[in-house]
Amino acid sequence: MTILIVGFKEDIHGDAVSWALNHQKIPHHLVHFSNFPTQQPITISISKADDLTQSIVFGETDATKENIINLRNATAIWLRRPNTSVFELSGVHSGDLHYVAGECRSFCAGLIANLPESCKWINPLPAHYVAGSKARQLNLAAASGLKIPTTLMSNSASEIRKFVSRQKGGTVYKPLHPGFWNESNRSLVQYTTPVTNERKQRSTGAMPGNISRRNSKKI
Template sequence: MTGPSGSVLVLTNPQDVTTDLVLRILAGRRVPVARLDPGTDLHRGAALTATYRTGDQRGTLRTPSRELDLTEVRSVWTRRPSPFDGPPELDGEESRFAASQSLWGVGGILASLPGAHYVNHPWNNRAAEHKPAQLAAAQRGGLPVPSTLITNDPEEAREFASGQAGGVVYKPLWNTPYKVDGRARQVWVREVLPHEITAAVAVCPHLFQAKVEKAYDVRLTAVGNRMFAVRIDSPDLDWRRRQSMMECTPIAVPDRVGRSVSAYLAAFRLVFGAFDFAVTAAGDWYFLECNPNGQWAWQPDSVTDSIARAVADRLQQGPEA
């Protein structure tokens, strides 16, 4: 495959092994790649400069091993960069100030490279991470969604739960880091009975959703108009809880679902999306959520390899993709 010249800029942390799958493919194609973790590398010898003048924009990224002209970047892959932190030698207000300036300065520069193709653009990622917006976009695109209530009113929540014949589940609106006695805990999707809904709901919005009587789950990974889906059979309501217990099998994507997924991506201006569906015995695919930057290397090798090549294709093609 041929494509435009220029480097691919990959923004991710050093522990992101999924990135390596794509970088090996690009290396085999002799596509130049620069890897940067902007939240930490600028405290470890990297330097970023941008200039803006009437009719002209320029920028340079210097690392201990190379210098990159930012006007010649063909693609930017926003994978899993570390949060912007202040330099380790600072603390308190000074550290918070430096971290904020890095977010708005470095983040703004790297999100505004002229002519670069983004997979995905970080601002589009952020807009697409809000679950209420996801549900609204899925509905507009023609995807069935389970009846859902988002509220901080305990009475509304109990009334909703009582009205769902098949039961309801609770899921967090955001995967917020959570610790109990200093140990990290995960908040899983779980079934909730009406009497279990207490006044604590008033503390913040909660998402309650009608439980889908599913035959199996589906993870659909979309890279542009290329879609890769696996059927997930798991003993758990939330298959992420014990991934060692689940079975994944490649599955075809119905045309109607594929069209709706394409419409969803267009609504958020996304190139990549990891969609979760609950599929009923009748074959109805109920949209649950879409992670615009979801993990995908845990799937069967054939599917993982296909996704890696699809991502590499987009990055290599750059603005022509």
């Protein structure tokens, strides 16, 4: 029995589940693609002699066998937030960044895609990507009879300004994807943020986002 948790290093939820599994002495591996490749060694081994065998090693291959997953023994996979676009590329030459990032994306996406379908998937990969769409979430919520805020998703500065000016109760900006920055030995996080007049005037529309009518009674 082995459980695999795929997330990112800033996510406290994955860490909490890992702590609980350790407390129950349940074998598992917590994988942070955001540490890959410079801080997260991962090895995929595939061979075919009498039978097809596949294993994944998290860490160095000469370490203890506890860090090795035989895919036949993998029983459950939690795709917490398998971000295959953000990697730890410090030390990589600027001219090589595009190529190295592409190799990392292919490697990590292949690792997930190669996991056995016999495992209990939370969530299955196709469902994970569909459910991660903010636009899809809003459409399904409205179709289910839930109240949703009037929302604009745009990178057009003029459309954003017009939308904000029409909302009498104020507006908030919510990122489409979690945003993290490391600066001067501290971590910064982009939370849901009220859109003030100052921010509205400075808006360039270069980055798409999720702008919603502010109404604390509905949200």
